[in-house]
Amino acid sequence: MAGFFSDLMGLRVLLSCIGFVGNVVLILSIIQIRFSRVKSFELFLLGLAAANMEEIVIINIYDVLILETSAAETGTWSCRLLKFMTVFGEINSILFTVLISIFRYQKLRDAGRRVNLPIFLDNIRSAWMMSGVCVMLSTFLSLPVFVMNLQQSKVNITSNSSGCPPDFFRCSKNYCPLLNRSYKYLFIVLCHMVPLLIVTITSCLILTVLLRQRKTVTPEVSVSGSSQLHRKTKDPRFQRSTIAILAAMCLFQVDWTVYLIFQWTFNATDFPISAEIEFFVSTSYTSISPYVYGVGNNLFTLRNFKNLLKLC
Template sequence: MDAVEWVESFARGIMCLLGIVGNNWLAFSSLPGSKSQLKTNDALFINLAVSNLITNYMVDLPDTMADFAGRWFMGLTYCRIFRFCADLSETSSIFSTLFISVFWYQKLVGSLKRGGAPIRLDNLRLVAALLGGSWMVAIVFSIPHIIFVGLEEGDEADCIDNFPSPTAHQIYEILYLSLANALPIAGIVFASIQIVVTLLQNQQRITGIGAGAVEPSPDKPQQEAPHPTVPGQEPQGSNSQAAQGSLTVYNGVQPGAVQQQPQVTPKAQVKSSPGPSGQVRAAKSVVAVASVFLVCWLTHLLLRITSSVKTSEVVVEVASYIAASYTCIIPYIFLYGVKKLNCTCRR
């Protein structure tokens, strides 16, 4: 291996390690104490972590080992498993990201616009059906890679697709990229845009309430002006001091303090009006993940389309690196969004 190949293999190994740590962290931190405590968000995060861990353990790790060895040394049997797991985890991860985006969009709308009303994806049976369906779709599209694979002979043996004909390979790629990539990606884009629009509308609403609460404040000096004296009573000597003292005892507090109370109350209401800040934070993390997802998977999609038209080892390798970068980045973004990116020993 030359220096460039060593750097590439080392970078792939670092991404694999980060992905293993991050996805295990996401999975274990999402595990509930009991079955009754399981929520939709936890189920979706666990499913995403499992999908990514299949990539980390069954795809990235063997691929990294093959890179350091300079050749594929694990035989045809594991080559079939390798290719099967690659598409299985990729498809499941895409659908998991789609479900998470839709869930947090519905949750955000339910919190900010409907007063925390329950949403459809709060139903765990519905979520289980959706996840089961996504795994079935992933398995169906991954089965051809158990059958149509082979080992490229030579000094640097490699695990490659071996379809009966280029036409069959192109038909498979068109169906796979359309149904298991393009459609879910379109759903993720739509849900992310809706989340951004909802957050902007909520921010404008908060700004409008804050402006309305501050407007009455210039009138307060006019309300406070009449309080120093009572008509016909002018403070003179000790009698005036007694009169002032009696007024102080009678009122209990200074008149200015009474006038300031309405000013404080609306401010407190403005701060509490946006709803649970945790849901807004999580929704923002979904938008961040969607941004990373689009950069990675749109590039990955274009490279897959290019490689299906004209086979290129460089294009396939770049697409593989992009997919690996996605699985090692997103768990940390989600952990930050749900406030689980911390140590248990910290106070």
């Protein structure tokens, strides 16, 4: 069993390093663009990458240094602060993903009739405002962590010498404070189920628009007056970016669907490796998505890597 836990820890460190490097490179690639030229989509990607990186760093500090090290001595407020920052990063990552999916659908919807007219989120001030809304909502939904009941049940609840619980939501079968239980269900519904539903719907709508555009043909009148059909040409970079977004949305859906199944089906107190399972599920999207977005949006290119090496 000790060897199994060490293998899990090795995979955990590897996944964290991959995610950290990917998000840092994505942030630096976007920062290379002059802020006067940064568009709304790049701003949303920047917010997503920053939230991903913060979540990966803090969740490792909380889980490894606090939970796995029995010699760690951490006060209650330090424990709450670390958990707050973990939840804050997780919600921010989810909300920026929702924002990206909605933004791309709006760009695709009625594109033929709208032509080059901008949408609401194309305005950089509107993009900054919506990014601020995501941060404010994340802060508001994370604040209950500071008032959660940390009293442990005397039975089957493992904690280290610091008194920091492995999971603020975790309750024993015999003892579960009403505040903890209420916040758990509210958190799962508002921060996981609703965003998952929105991303799923917008992904289906984006896919429907793409399939409809492939079948769409428009009449074109030639100089001689004869009418001929011709397929609309689309920007290949925009199409590649949209496919990358769909791939990231698919990863998001699989990731958080598995997380919800785990939360609603299994009792975490019955599984000694439940914390590790939750870690892999909750960080797989934050670690892999920057590579999907970076490659699909031409941010992870040899030219950008050379420029980053020059900066280093």
